[in-house]
Amino acid sequence: MLPSFAIPFRSGDSPTLQQCLAKILLPRTFDLYKDIHWEQAAGELQTPHLSYPNYYLVPHHGVKAGYLSYQQAAGWEAVEHLFRIPRVRPSVVQMARDTYPRTIVDLGCGTALTSIELVRSLPQAQLSLVDLSPYALVAARRQVQQAGIAAHITYLHADAAHTPLADNSIDLVLVSLLLHELPYENAREVLLEARRLLRDDGHLIIFDPIQCAVPWPSLDRAVNRALMHMMHEVYWMDYATNPVWNTCQETGFHNIQRQLLFALPWIYQVVHVTK
Numbered sequence: 001m002l003p004s005f006a007i008p009f010r011s012g013d014s015p016t017l018q019q020c021l022a023k024i025l026l027p028r029t030f031d032l033y034k035d036i037h038w039e040q041a042a043g044e045l046q047t048p049h050l051s052y053p054n055y056y057l058v059p060h061h062g063v064k065a066g067y068l069s070y071q072q073a074a075g076w077e078a079v080e081h082l083f084r085i086p087r088v089r090p091s092v093v094q095m096a097r098d099t100y101p102r103t104i105v106d107l108g109c110g111t112a113l114t115s116i117e118l119v120r121s122l123p124q125a126q127l128s129l130v131d132l133s134p135y136a137l138v139a140a141r142r143q144v145q146q147a148g149i150a151a152h153i154t155y156l157h158a159d160a161a162h163t164p165l166a167d168n169s170i171d172l173v174l175v176s177l178l179l180h181e182l183p184y185e186n187a188r189e190v191l192l193e194a195r196r197l198l199r200d201d202g203h204l205i206i207f208d209p210i211q212c213a214v215p216w217p218s219l220d221r222a223v224n225r226a227l228m229h230m231m232h233e234v235y236w237m238d239y240a241t242n243p244v245w246n247t248c249q250e251t252g253f254h255n256i257q258r259q260l261l262f263a264l265p266w267i268y269q270v271v272h273v274t275k
């Protein structure tokens with residue numbers, strides 16, 4: 001464990017590995033968050049009496065408190081860098097921008113760096129950021145302020161599978177690095193919710209790690225099992241064995257396309273569908 005003076009996120013807490021990495025790898029982000037009073041800010045964004053699905057309340061990514069902790073939100077950008085997400089983000093943003101959306105929802109937004117980047121180049125767009133973690137929304141709000149786009153954003157502390165947003169109202173739903181975090185049934189519910197929110201012909205863009213990378217199923221399963229343990233992912237095998245494009249088809253989406261994005265050694269996929 002690092003001495004506590006190295007991690008001024010909140011006195012009295014032990015630093016997580018993610019936080020240590022954030023300080024070393026990303027001093028800019030560390031500075032961006034360092035004066036946040038996390039509990040107070042989370043209280044401002046929290047939906048009172050929201051109930052959390054059971055799958056959400058377990059340790060994730062090696063953080064004991066799971067997603068419902070400021071540590072996950074504060075350390076997420078360091079994890080992104082380790083998995084070289086910034087390298088592929090411009091391609092995801094470009095694909096989303098090419099749909100010319102004016103209303104956008106980012107389900108499971110986390111720090112929202114992809115949708116923020118998108119909205120920076122779309123002066124007419126309005127973006128709703130949805131996450132079950134109020135701490136993620138706190139981090140996203142700080143990133144939004146830094147990007148100077150606060151007037152375009154609303155924050156919603158809600159389950160991505162059951163939002164209070166109106167039917168058929170959205171041009172583009174973004175689901176980035178969320179589905180691999182969910183049990184299959186919940187992932188399916190999120191896709192159904194995306195479909196409910198989208199206007200006819202609206203677009204859903206799903207960004208996540210590659211599925212079915214290895215053509216031999218038993219080897220594919222073994223590789224994924226190793227990845228699951230390495231990354232402390234709880235529901236990874238559900239994700240690895242249920243191709244997103246099949247679930248999109250079952251939940252009523254059309255024009256299903258998949259594109260691979262390479263940030264070696266990692267490979268990602270974008271599944272782009274329409275309602």
Ligand SMILES: C[S@@+](CC[C@H](N)C(=O)[O-])C[C@H]1O[C@@H](n2cnc3c(N)ncnc32)[C@H](O)[C@@H]1O
Pocket residue numbers: 056067107108109110111112113114130131132133136158159160161175176177178181
């Ligand atoms: C791996 S992070 C990805 C964050 C972000 N979309 C990105 O691409 O960087 C997953 C996020 O999904 C959120 N999440 C997980 N299950 C959720 C659910 N059912 N509803 C809303 N947010 C959820 C977590 O709190 C976390 O912030």
